[in-house]
Amino acid sequence: LMAMRAAVQLANAVGDFNLSRLAQQSFANGSRLIDSALWYDNPGGIGYYQSYNGAPEHAVMADALYGQVVAYTLGLGPILPIPKMRSHLLAELAYNDGPFGLIVQTGREPPTNKQDNAIWMGGSQDWSALALRVFDDVSIADLMAPSDKALNHIRKGLRDEWNTHGLVASDG
Numbered sequence: 001l002m003a004m005r006a007a008v009q010l011a012n013a014v015g016d017f018n019l020s021r022l023a024q025q026s027f028a029n030g031s032r033l034i035d036s037a038l039w040y041d042n043p044g045g046i047g048y049y050q051s052y053n054g055a056p057e058h059a060v061m062a063d064a065l066y067g068q069v070v071a072y073t074l075g076l077g078p079i080l081p082i083p084k085m086r087s088h089l090l091a092e093l094a095y096n097d098g099p100f101g102l103i104v105q106t107g108r109e110p111p112t113n114k115q116d117n118a119i120w121m122g123g124s125q126d127w128s129a130l131a132l133r134v135f136d137d138v139s140i141a142d143l144m145a146p147s148d149k150a151l152n153h154i155r156k157g158l159r160d161e162w163n164t165h166g167l168v169a170s171d172g
Contacts, residue, residue: 001030001079002071009076031080039084047084048091051105059107062096062123064088069126072133085134092127093146096120100157101150102127121164124150 007023037053051061065088071079078085095106102123105116128147135143154164 001027001034002067002074002076004030005071005076005079006074027079034080042091046087046091046094048088048095049080049084051107054108057107057109059105060088060091060095061105062092062102062120063126064092065130066122066126069130072130078134082134085130089127089131089134092123096123097146100153102146119150121150 004023004027008020008027011017011020011023034049038049039047040050040058041047042058048060049064051059051064065080065085068079068085071077092102096102096104098117098119101119101121103116104118104120104123105113108116124146128144131138131143132140154161
């Protein structure tokens with residue numbers, strides 16, 4: 001979706017309006033497909049974008065909205081509906097929050113990949129970066145809390161910022 005949004009901007013900039021229309025249509029088609037294939041209206045819980053379309057499993061992955069973080073960074077604006085992004089971020093925090101930051105994935109049953117329980121190294125920071133964009137009724141301290149937790153674990157707990165991957169990755 002981010003690539004199609006960028007293609008629209010680039011095509012408009014060079015006056016290629018046929019390409020712009022094609023990219024806009026591709027964006028719309030992709031949006032519908034992502035929504036129908038991956039959005040999970042969790043009964044009795046928080047709705048989110050699934051890691052994959054693997055019903056009856058409904059796994060949620062930390063940092064699933066990384067493309068949206070990059071889109072905002074590039075000035076492309078929202079590529080997903082903001083209410084769904086808010087809900088997804090709340091689900092990531094509710095289901096994937098660990099003692100040292102967001103873990104890779106929850107909801108895969110039975111757990112077949114031991115890496116699901118590893119810390120997703122940039123996930124907490126990307127969560128905070130995106131949350132700062134989509135929540136306007138939450139304190140900055142609360143929006144930064146996941147990032148602070150993950151970074152302080154490395155800085156203050158492990159006191160080793162040299163090999164963060166080796167320190168927080170695991171085989172389960």
